[in-house]
Structures are given as structure tokens and as C-alpha cells.
Amino acid sequence: MKYATEFRDPKAARALLARIAQVADAIGATREKPVHIMEICGGHTHAIFRFGLDKLVHEGVEFIHGPGCPVCVLPMSRVDECVEIAERPEVIFTTFGDAMRVPGTRKSLMQAKAEGADIRMVYSPLDALELARRNPGREVVFFGLGFETTTPSTALSIQQAARENLPNFSVFCNHITVPEPIRALLDDPHMVLDGFIGPGHVSMVIGTHPYDFIAQDYGKPIVVAGFEPLDLLQSVLMVLDQIHQRRAEVENQYARVVPEHGNPVSLAAIADVYERRPSFEWRGLGEIDASGLRIRAKYAAFDAEEKFGVGYAAGPRHVPEPEGCACGAVMTGRIRPTACPQFGQGCTPDMPLGALMVSSEGACAAYWQYGGARGREAAE
Template identity: 50%
Template sequence: MKYIDEFNDPELARRLLDEIRATVTRPWALMEVCGGQTHSIIRHGIDQLLPDEVELIHGPGCPVCVTPLDVIDKALEIAARPEVVFCSFGDMLRVPGTGRDLFRVKGEGGDVRVVYSPLDAVDLARKHPDRQVVFFAIGFETTAPANAMAVHQARRLGLANFSLLVSHVRVPPAIEAIMTAPACRVQGFLAAGHVCSVMGTAEYPDLAERHRVPVVVTGFEPLDILEGIRRAVHQLERGEHRVENAYPRAVRDRGNPAAVRMIEEVFEVTDRNWRGIGRIPDSGWRLTDAFRDFDAEHRFDVTGIRTEEPAACRAGEVLQGLIKPTDCAAFGTSCTPRTPLGATMVSSEGACAAYYLYRRMTDSPAPVSSAQEMNPVG
């Protein structure tokens, strides 16, 4: 329990808050990039404890939330095929596609399975050579090494019945898109520590310099986040704009070179659509030509997908940091974890889910029944 205890110390939190209050002299707007950080901020009320001059804007850092609707619909079509075992992490099952979700496909007889690792799906393909096993490979840079390893392992084992449905996205191009958007108010970033633990910090100095914004790499516990805010505010007050690593227990400047090599062997950079945001150049990965035989989109030739987002859902604006979840009229009424209009309400890292679970329509915690709703598949 070492880090759980140390990084939740209320006395240290008060000291950091006091220093932030003593430092800030004007309004500043910071964006936390990761949805895991958003949940920690809302759960612990960090945004309410900060001085009024410091505003936290929730960014598009939930890979489940930004997986585009057309890819969700492709997943639904593939998962419904009788020859397919469709494997996914659990938080994808309730993400709404056009008219249904993976949970419904499973209820209608589709062989949809929750796994804890892509290598579990490889093992299923080895044990069931008569079935086509597909793993839903989504995520930021954090999950890419394991997905790349799964493909690498499947080829080594000669598994012709294993494939990935890939929807990987990359954080630095998303920051670029946010900073060049006309309505951008972001003046500094809290970068995601788990992403940087894989990729390092090499891509961020250029962003910080070109857009003149501080980028502070932070973790996920309350003191991690407060320390990241403290450093960002210090930079802003001094007119500085550089990259700082406030998460050295997990992040090195070079990241994890072995993981990066695995990613570069299996994946190549491509443009990618982000749900609610649109197309961002060079913001994703796809399988290289050498591993194209393991690409589920090519294997199953999923075409003719027609998508339609619910008109009442404002998740795109939430993901861009333009509104808070409670600014959406559907929040907590027609849109709940049991009846979600968008992925931000059902993902374990979604901003709408965080507000529903920890804050609801008021500033009081949600009842226990709400917490139970958040994990409907066990």
C-alpha cells in the first residue's frame, strides 16, 4: 500500500494547494489529457479545492470514448458472425454503436468474450483452430505494445485464425489538434504518465515550444495531479513553456525502448478519426504490410457501414473540453450508464461517467446503486 498511502496524504495535499494559491495571480486553464486523471480529479474533488483562478478542462484522453462510431459498427458486424469469437476488454461492451452495442450482440447469440489481455485471445485462437478469433485493439500508446506482441506471437505460432480490429490513437497529434482549434482556451497540459512510460517525452518539447504551453507529465493519484498542477502554474506565472516530468517513478525520458521497438515493428502511423472530434492527421496506428494478414478489417471485408450519432449527445464537445458533462441536457436523464447516448457515459475513463458516478446533478457523491450501474457486465 506504499504509494496508495503516500500519494493520498491529506496534509501534503493541503500544502500543495496552499502553494498553488500563493502562486497564482491570474486565471489559467489547464487540460488533463488522460481520462484516468479526470476520474481521479472528480472523485477526490480536486477541481473544487483549487483556487478559482485555476480551471481544469477535461481532454479527449479516453481511448474507449474516441473510438470512432464506424469502427464500433464494424466490431458489431464482425462479432455477430457465427464463425467468430470476438474478444474485447470489458469497458467496450456497453459503448453504443448505431442502434446496439456488443453486449446486445452477445445477448443475441454472438460469441463475445471479455479478456484481460490480447494474449488471452491468442490462446483462444490456438485452442480453437476452427473459429476466427478477433481482438478489439483499441487504446493510446499504453496498450499498443501488448497488442503488437499478440500479433507477433500469433505469427510465430502460425495462427491463421487470429486477427486484430485496430483503432489505436496517439496523444501528441491530439494535443496539436486541440491547440490549433479556433475555440481553444488551453494554456497548459497535464500529460498522461502511463503513455509517457511507454513512449517517453521526446515528442512533447516541440509542442510546448511551438504553442508556448507548459507540459507536465503526471500520474494518477491526488498528490501526483496536484504536483502537476503546481508545476504548470509556476511555469505559467513565470512565462515559461517547457516539459517537466513530475512522474519520475514511472517515466523516463526515453520511455521503454523495447516496447517502442515492438510497436514500430508491427504498426505504422496513419490518420485516424476520433469519435466526436473528427479526423486528426498522423494520430493513429495501423498494422504494417508485413502483418496485414492479421488485420480484421481486411480479413472480413467489412464495408457499407452507415453510422449515425444521437442528435442529443454532446460527447464530442465534452471530449474537446468545450463543455462539462453537466452542461449537456441529456446528462443523467436520457443519458445514463444503463441508457448511454455516447461512449463518455459508459467508459471507465469517460468524463460523463466520472461526473455521474461521483457528482451527479449536484456536488454530492452518487449513491451506491450508481456505482453498481457502472459495471453492468461484471
């Protein structure tokens, strides 16, 4: 099984772990606290727990779980606006499945569907386009959600809708970008971060240069990583080597997939369809300048915000977290999921209170799924 078994070899893993321990010991001789490495991507968080890397690495290395995934950082107000659109009788609302159970202040999309709203799970915005073709008398809205990984497919779908002149297709755009929240985290005086594991899938689209500011402006190393155990262990070692050698660079461990300058076709589609919002709200991080994308004026006919007068078109609105929910603190690495008073009590996969327990890449879901009884007992 090429590119899977090669990156799960136990002998190679033991060699990397030994080297990590050696470098961590050398770093530890000059400092008391462990090296704090933040993995930005929720896929990395789940891989770390799935393969037990958090228990295998040297005690001088501590993983800090970052923003994770777009579902995790989606503010409740945007879920409320999705429900508001979906409950219109003329609308067929389409979305990826992982957004269905994220709670809003009144209900989730799953609950709205159970109450009669025409909400359909799709695998691609192209599925939503096909629904628009087949249902010319209905408004088909696609929930455009994701980091740079999913942004190109939505952009290409909008371009296709424009070519076909499909007036009943629109996108509720909630696409967001990764570099800006990293800068916000680095500017937070309460964050103690020594280096980063960079997101592999996002970097396939944008390349490695958007992270240059992390090394140049903040003096922190970042290594773009793959998702197999040896990918992550090698990336940890690369971060540690940079720290030990007192250098800060952007390095690409995932070079077999991630090109230095990204995917030019995807980047061209993004540039054509989207422009930066002045700011966008992130759950747990608040409003972050230029961190969100909106649909350009030339494609306004396909912009659900403009069509239905919701979202930032109607003015931003902030909704506070549910009482006792610590998603924001978990997402920014301030506390572990088990430190949230609701973990395993008021918030479980069956009855989630926050997005981090819902999302397939959420940190709370990872602790619950791979932490076993110990993870749940820690909350009791």
C-alpha cells in the same frame, strides 16, 4: 502501502494547495480569466473528482477535461464494424470489457452478444491468442483498442501469432496516439488552453519527448503526472510556476515511473508491427492526420480489416452523433458534462447514449459517480 499513502498525505496536500493559491493569485494579478489546464487522461479526470481536487484548488485554476480514453473517442462507425465482424458465425470476437456497452448505430457489442454473437471479454490479447489455439476451426478476432499504453501488448501478440503461424487469429486495429489530437486541440481557435497535465501511463511507453512540440511550437507548458492526489496537485503547481515564470517546457512529475525516452522494448514492438494511417476518425474531433496505427503489410495475415474487408480497408464512413448527444463537445472541453441536454435524462450509466457515460474513464461517468445529487440536479 508504499507509493499510495505517501501521495495522499493531508498535510502535504494542504501545503501544495496553499502554494497553488499563492501562484494563482500572482498570475491573476495580470489577467482576468482563470488558468485553464487540460488533463488529457480520463484517469486523471476521475482522480480529480474522486479526491475533490476541483473543489479544493484555487478559483483561479479551472480544469478542462480532454479526450480522456480510447473508448471515449471511438467513433460509432467503428462500433458498427465490430458488431459486423462479431455477428459472423465463424467468429469468436474478443474485447476488453469497457468496450462492450459503447453504443453503435444499431446496437452495442453487449446487445449483439445477447442476441447470440460469440463475444467474449478478455483481460489481454494473450487470452485471445489462447482461444485461437484452442479453437482452430474458428476465427478469433481481438479488438485492438487503446492509446500507446495498450499498443505494445497487441503488437507482441501479433508477433507471437506470426511465430506460431496461427492463421485463425487477427486484430481489428483501432490503436491511436496521443500527441496528434493535442495538436488538433491547440489548432482549434475556439479552445482556450494555458497548459496541460500529461498522461502518465501513455508516457511510460513513449517517454516525454513526443510532447516537445507543445512547448516549442505553441508555447504551452505540459507536466506528465501520476494519478494520486499529491501527484496531480504538484503537477498543477508545476504548470502554474511555468506560466508565472513565462516559460514553456515539458516536465516530468511522474519520474518514478516515466522514463524520459520511454520503454525501448515496447517502442521496438510497436515500430515492427504498426505504421501510421494517413488519418483516423476521432469522436468529437473528426479525422486527424497520422493519429491512428494500422498493421504493417508483413503482418497482413493478422489484420482483421484486410481479412474481413471492414474499416478503412473498405473506405472510411462517418456516422453522426445521436440527436442531442454532446459527447464531442464534452470531450474537447467546450462544455461540462452537465451542460449536455441528455446528461441524467436520456443518458445515464444504466442506459448510456454516449461513450463518455459508458467508459470507466469518461468525463460524464466521473461527473455522475462523484458529482452526487448536485451533478444530477444540474442536468434537471
